[in-house]
Amino acid sequence: MPHPSPPTPHILVTGGCGYIGSHVVRALQERGDSVVVVDNLCTGHPWAVPEKVLVKGDLADRSFLSQLFSSHSIKAVLHFASFIQVGESVHAPLKYYDNNVAGTISLLDAMSEAGVKKFLFSSTAAVYGTQATVPIVEEAPLRPGNPYGRSKLMVEEILRDCGQAWGLETVALRYFNAAGAHPSGEIGEAHDPETHLIPLVLQTAAGRRDAVIINGEDYDTPDGTCVRDYIHVCDLADAHLLALDSMKGGSGNRAYNLGNGAGYSVRDVIDACQRVTGKSIPVKTGPRRAGDPSVLVASSERITMELAWRPRFTSLDKIVEDAWRWERKLAGK
């Protein structure tokens, strides 16, 4: 009697129906990896992934997770699922600690039970808070200025403890500002409410909003508006594949920044959007947003040196072009 072939091990992607997760799911599938997505669709969209890979469920549901791990052979977990709004986290911190920290603990507990020991975590530049020195390196002091950033830092610390306790191998990818969309125009950013600058500016260019509100023009930056480092979502996806492939077993805990190393002010972004769309974009000044540092620019030298990651989309105009193609498609969805 021939032995039945063992089941193909899957990569489990939590939050795969969200903006960044869906691009990583696509990149994994394009190279032939077998993927299972867990998402409760609280902010994600079922259209963002192929129907057959999606299992609808919540990370807080521990028995659901046990069932998932026992019914699938999982070799690694890529964990995107979380709440992501800095401003909201300031007003509703427990919501953030509950989903982002307690939800992750539930997931890690299920992994420990199932003996799955590779974990790739969506961390954030928000773990750094305001820094005196830019570009920011991974060794910089970690002092998040809002509950969202603190929830991510807590998870990074929990991961280190799990590494020591049961051999979990982890990579935390600290994204700066994810932007752009898949060049195919088939998937992209669709948050509701949208709080990210490029889609807000482009929705204004498309006439779906009256004006862009600039949240503070009195920061200590060249034009007084906040400066951020925008990284194309497909460059983020590439980094996930490299980080996943670099996990060889063992209990290492690594963290990598992911940005382009170039800072653009809110006004720079509005100018780029005007160039790309050919439209004049109305602007209004509003108050500072709670928890916003003035400048966040990455040094991504560590991931460049250790994993040979190179961003393919370094031009802000190219990032905006892809986002604009997607924005026009989304308007018709």
Ligand SMILES: NC(=O)c1ccc[n+]([C@@H]2O[C@H](COP(=O)([O-])OP(=O)(O)OC[C@H]3O[C@@H](n4cnc5c(N)ncnc54)[C@H](O)[C@@H]3O)[C@@H](O)[C@H]2O)c1
């Ligand atoms: N977008 C950025 O610029 C950015 C920057 C830094 C870090 N990050 C991190 O990257 C990750 C993805 O961000 P995004 O912009 O794609 O967000 P998103 O809101 O588009 O995606 C998050 C996904 O997680 C799902 N989800 C949330 N809680 C869940 C739960 N308890 N159980 C199951 N599914 C759940 C949502 O339905 C959604 O599909 C997040 O962890 C975020 O903190 C994002």
